[in-house]
Amino acid sequence: MREPILFPLDLPELSVELGGGRIRRTVHPSGLRILTEHMPAARSATIGFWIGVGSRDEQAERNDAPGSLGSTHFLEHLLFKGTPTNSAYKIATDFDRIGAEHNALTAKEYTCYYAKVRDADFELAVGSLADMVTNSLLDPEEFENERGVILEELAMAADDLGDVASERFFEEVLHDHPLGRPIGGTPETIRAAKRDDVDHHYRDRYDPSTLVITAAGAVDHDRLVELVLQALAASHEERWHTDRERTPVRRGRGTTPDAPAAAAPKIVKVERPSEQINLLLGTRGFVAGDPRRFAFGMMNSVLGGGMSSRLFQEIREKRGLAYTTYSFGASYSDEGLFGIFAGSAPEKTAQVIELSKLELARIASDGITEEEFERSLGQIAGSSALALEDTETRMGRLARAELGSGELYDLDTSLEQFAAVTADEIKAVAAHFANAPLTVVAVGDTTKSGL
Incomplete structure (x- = not known):
C-alpha cells in the first residue's frame, strides 16, 4: 500500500513527482513555509496565504478584552482595506482588472487570503496578497465601516435557519471547547470590539512563523519563493523580515483545552x-x-x-x-x-x-x-x-x-x-x-x- 507524502518540519527542501506534476516545498529558517503543486496543462493558478490561527485561538488573546471574540474574522475583513501603498479601492481594482477570483476565509483553526488568476497575472497576485497580509493599516475609519458590514453579515446568518442550526449544534455538542464558539463572533462582541484588540491579534499572531503559502497550477516554485522573500523583506513591518530569529515552528496548537465531557442526550x-x-x-x-x-x-x-x-x-x-x-x-x-x-x-x-x-x-x-x-x-x-x-x-x-x-x-x-x-x-x-x-x-x- 502506498504511503502518504510526509512534510517534516526539519526538512528545508522537498520535491516529489505526483501524477505528471510535481509538489515542492521550502521551509525557510524564519519558519515561513511555501508549497507548490505544478500542474503541466494548467493556464491558471491559485495562491493562498494561510495563517495558522483561527477563531478557536482567540481564547489565547487578551481575556480582559470584551471584543476579542470574533477578532480573527474582523481582521480578515480589514486586510482588504488598505496598506501604506495601496488603498482599499486599488486593491479591489487591481484584482478586478485581471479577472481574478479573490477572497478570504476565516475558519476555526486557520485564516486564508487567496486569489485564482491566469498564469500571466500570477506575480501581481502574489504581490497584492503579500502587501495585504504584511502591511495592513487597520485604519480606524475602515474599522468602524467594517464593524457595520460584519454586523450585517451576522444578521444575514441569523435569518438563515440552517446557519442558526449549525452554530447552535457546534455550541451544544462541543459546549466548553473553543471550537464550539461562532467563527464570526456575536453582535455583542462585534459591537464591543476595539481596534487595539484586533491590532494586538494581528501583531501577535501574524509573522513568518505562522505563515504558510501554497499555490497550485501554472506556478514556478523557485520564482514564487523569490517573490515572497522579496515581499517580506520590503514589508513596512519589521516582524515580517525573514532575517530575524524565530521560535522553531511546530505543528499542533501547544496546550489545548481538555475535551468536553460527553454530553447527555x-x-x-x-x-x-x-x-x-x-x-x-x-x-x-x-x-x-x-x-x-x-x-x-x-x-x-x-x-x-x-x-x-x-x-x-x-x-x-x-x-x-x-x-x-x-x-x-x-x-x-x-x-x-x-x-x-x-x-x-x-x-x-x-x-x-x-x-x-x-x-x-x-x-x-x-x-x-x-x-x-x-x-x-x-x-x-x-x-x-x-x-x-x-x-x-x-x-x-x-x-x-x-x-x-x-x-x-x-x-x-x-x-x-x-x-x-x-x-x-x-x-x-x-x-x-x-x-x-x-x-x-x-x-x-x-x-x-x-x-
Whole structure:
C-alpha cells in the first residue's frame, strides 16, 4: 500500500513527482513555509496565504478584552482595506482588472487570503496578497465601516435557519471547547470590539512563523519563493523580515483545552417563524488524523452521502418527509463532530429523527452490503478526482496537510486506504455514533414539532 507524502518540519527542501506534476516545498529558517503543486496543462493558478490561527485561538488573546471574540474574522475583513501603498479601492481594482477570483476565509483553526488568476497575472497576485497580509493599516475609519458590514453579515446568518442550526449544534455538542464558539463572533462582541484588540491579534499572531503559502497550477516554485522573500523583506513591518530569529515552528496548537465531557442526550429548540424545521442531530466525532477516518468516510457515504444513500432514500424518496437530508463529519486537531441534517415540516420532525437513528443503528448492527461498499468507493473516487481538477482544491489540500498532520494523501493513496476498509470497521464506526448520546437541535416553529 502506498504511503502518504510526509512534510517534516526539519526538512528545508522537498520535491516529489505526483501524477505528471510535481509538489515542492521550502521551509525557510524564519519558519515561513511555501508549497507548490505544478500542474503541466494548467493556464491558471491559485495562491493562498494561510495563517495558522483561527477563531478557536482567540481564547489565547487578551481575556480582559470584551471584543476579542470574533477578532480573527474582523481582521480578515480589514486586510482588504488598505496598506501604506495601496488603498482599499486599488486593491479591489487591481484584482478586478485581471479577472481574478479573490477572497478570504476565516475558519476555526486557520485564516486564508487567496486569489485564482491566469498564469500571466500570477506575480501581481502574489504581490497584492503579500502587501495585504504584511502591511495592513487597520485604519480606524475602515474599522468602524467594517464593524457595520460584519454586523450585517451576522444578521444575514441569523435569518438563515440552517446557519442558526449549525452554530447552535457546534455550541451544544462541543459546549466548553473553543471550537464550539461562532467563527464570526456575536453582535455583542462585534459591537464591543476595539481596534487595539484586533491590532494586538494581528501583531501577535501574524509573522513568518505562522505563515504558510501554497499555490497550485501554472506556478514556478523557485520564482514564487523569490517573490515572497522579496515581499517580506520590503514589508513596512519589521516582524515580517525573514532575517530575524524565530521560535522553531511546530505543528499542533501547544496546550489545548481538555475535551468536553460527553454530553447527555438533549433536545434544543430554537423558536423561529418558519414553514420548516431545520434539524441537526449528532455527537462528537473523530479528530483529524484518526485512523478510523477512512471507515467513517465509507459509512458516511452509505448513510447520507448522496441521492442513493439510506437517509435520502428512506426519508425523502420513500416517505416524502424532507427535501434535503444528509450526514456529515467535521474534524479538527483535537475534536470532531458527526451530524445528520434534514429540513422538514414541523409535524414530521419526530419521525425524521427516529428514521435517522434507525438507519444509523441498522449499519451498526448489520453493516452495509457489498453493492453499497462498491458504490461508496466509486462515489468517493469520482468526487475526489473531479475536485482535484481545480487548482483551488489542490492549493487548499497542500495547506491543510501542512497546517495539519504533515501528511499528504494523494488520490491513489487515499483510495487504497478506503478500499482496504473492512465490513467490521464500518460497523464499528456506526456503532460508535449509534451508541453515543445524541444532541438534537431544531430551529423553526418547534411548537408543532412534538419535541
